[in-house]
Amino acid sequence: MSKLVIIGCGVMGAAYADAVAGTNLRWRASVAGVCDTDLAAARRLGDRSGARAFDDIATMLDATQPDAAYIAVPDHLHAEPFLACVDRGVPVLVEKPLATDPETAARMRAAAAGAGVYAECNFTNRSNPVFTRVKEAVDRGDVGDVIGVNARLSNAVRYPTSLLRWAENTTSGWFLLSHVFDLTSWLTGATATEVTATGIRTVLRGRGVDTYDLIHALVRYDRELSGIYESSWSLPDSLPSPVDFTFELLGSEGALYVDTSDQMIHLAGRDAYVHPAVNDWTEARLTQFLDRVDGAERPPDPLADAVDNTLLLVALHESITAGTSVAVLPRADLTTNGAAR
Structure with missing residues (x-):
């Protein structure tokens, strides 16, 4: 049985701890330790998952000797726990964005490769059964050549105002568009070359959280393909699903339409009308990662797409600030320490 440690005991850390305890993964893995700078949060999750609680990463890694680690700390803090695990030879599944x-993204990729330690960025939709079917359809040529993507991934306002204590240190771009940008890359094999983006800061500022309410982006790729993307963090909490996620692929011979917000169950209760989630991606995603740790077929360069994802998101935020289109730095133009060649 694999011993897993979880670094970061917020929304995602709890979701993965619950997946290990409450699905078929309980026969495959156990949570040996949980770690958070907020020791009380670590103890709460530890009590729930039967794991030891820590507030220091090195102490936890030395005490538990884990087989793998899952990192779910705030977006801008991924590097320190990632490098601590890699230095000790512990395989890592790190939340998106990589950095x-x-x-930092290039340094993390180089560190894992140099140490010979397997590491992945957690682009969960690659294990989402909805999108694995979409991938199969695209690979079969059901829609011909993909020429356009329209995607919207947004959250109800309670995410940045209540669920994410660190929302001011990130944006819906880093937190959400990282998912849809990766989907386009994975489904089509295309690499982004230029982005034009706008961002609005009004609603959340008024609620004491200084980050973007809304981001729109037009992305151009290295082939005859463009994508239009939207992400909001200010949708009303009264929506039937707290996640509004639609994804459309337009091809030369067909089209694909996905609405993950409606999973075919509509519940009208005494107090609310909701769309309960049916698909549980955590078990499938963690199982895939653990299989690869145990020797299943692996991507040849597992963090390459994650670096590309970071480069596009950096260009997106630069575009918002500059008010103009920004070229995406090619990964080949980075040295292993991240400096432009």
């Missing part, structure tokens, strides 16, 4: 600057 929030090119230098």
